[in-house]
Amino acid sequence: MEENAVPPTSVDRSDQDDLGIVVGTDGSEISYQAVAWAAVEAQLRGCPLRIVASYANPIVPGALELGPDDMRDLRAQGQQVLADAARIALHTVPGESLRLSTELIFDMITTALIDRSRRAQLLVVGNRGQGAIRRAVLGSVSTVLARQAHCPVAVVHGVAETDPESVSKPVVVGVDGSANSAPAIEFAFGEASRRKVDLIAVHAWNDATGFDLPVVGWESIRKTEDVLLGSALAGYEARYPEVTVRRVVAWDTPVRALLEHAEHAQLVVVGSHGRSGFSGMLLGSVSTALLHLARCPVLVVRQAAQTRVEEPTGQ
Known part of the structure; x- marks a missing residue:
């Protein structure tokens, strides 16, 4: 796994026993909405926020046999997804109150999130990801997490409304x-x-x-x-x-x-x-x-x- 740098004022990795709020993102709009919602929840709880993304690509046959250049590209895409997600979190909860860290992995995202749910107060995901069929199928990640996670799971739909009303x-x-x-x-x-x-x-x-x-x-x-x-x-x-x-x-x-x-x-x-x-x-x-x-x-x-x-x- 890799932990990626975010602005120094927002990073806190001192408490490894309690991950606080863990949110998964895959670069889709709904997953970024989940990140925004999770940032507000972390602020309300006064706990850390961990953003997790995977650059494994199980849809591509022979993904494990990809060449060094392909792997480098996938890793770079994952790093960009995390950077974008971190910016969204910090924009949603401005200031230095959010203890934020990011994690890039080359594991199946569902397995990784279930594992981290043992040390989390809450898992957060969007209700569909990049590969879901819109309006018809609930994202497989959210379904599996709701069934198997070791902590409560929040599934975000549509826009994460954080306005005063x-x-x-x-x-x-x-x-x-x-x-x-x-x-x-x-x-x-x-x-x-x-x-x-x-x-x-x-x-x-x-x-x-x-x-x-x-x-x-x-x-x-x-x-x-x-x-x-x-x-x-x-x-x-x-x-x-x-x-x-x-x-x-x-x-x-x-x-x-x-x-x-x-x-x-x-x-x-x-x-x-x-x-x-x-x-x-x-x-x-x-x-x-x-x-x-x-x-x-x-x-x-x-x-x-x-x-x-x-x-x-x-x-």
């Missing part, structure tokens, strides 16, 4: 009452606290996709489900009294309910599996759908993943 929007979290949603709830409270915004906790009672008929006794059911939602949030509300929580109990599918609130949110946080989820490698249907459809960044917190919720700094 956008950053005042609420954080949304999906709550289903299962143990799988507890890490997501804790993470969402931390994100809302750092951003000083409201938290919208969405609990959708109807799991039957496409079943839109009215239900008899819904008001009674709603009250019961509201108690369940309140119970799931109670401990976190006590720990984060500064966070204003808006509870939503919806007679709808979880995906539609969360997407509705995601339209006016800056971030959606979900667990990787719901009540009917498996504890293995599969990504739950709700989190998968949100990764495809949500316009704002989606943060997936696996139950088995390390969820270090850092207390806000300087607030």
Whole structure:
């Protein structure tokens, strides 16, 4: 691996045990948007930002047999991608507060990011890369990371909105009452606290996709489900009294309910599996759908993943 120089005032490699926020970039526009979002997140947490790029080219047959000139060109392209990404990060978070380092590797990017996720607070990627089919296929890197990373994963869609109006929007979290949603709830409270915004906790009672008929006794059911939602949030509300929580109990599918609130949110946080989820490698249907459809960044917190919720700094 190679560590590449960025402006000296922004480099910090002293803390190798905690990589802080790790973001992958491949030179695509969406990956640069992910870098911008990750820079803001690192500033909010007061932690390092590590930008990682790979100059391996698995699409080209015989890539490992490329000549010295070809390898030199690939390395130079990778270095340029990192330089551009570093400039974007420093432009997004001006000043000397961002502890930034870059890393150029000749390994598969998914394997490298999963390895670094063991020492990261959060991984960040764009929802599609250079080789993804637009509008149809979620980038393979983001899909694999959401399934296998050892820390939470944020997937950025479209433009990383960092303007004052956008950053005042609420954080949304999906709550289903299962143990799988507890890490997501804790993470969402931390994100809302750092951003000083409201938290919208969405609990959708109807799991039957496409079943839109009215239900008899819904008001009674709603009250019961509201108690369940309140119970799931109670401990976190006590720990984060500064966070204003808006509870939503919806007679709808979880995906539609969360997407509705995601339209006016800056971030959606979900667990990787719901009540009917498996504890293995599969990504739950709700989190998968949100990764495809949500316009704002989606943060997936696996139950088995390390969820270090850092207390806000300087607030």
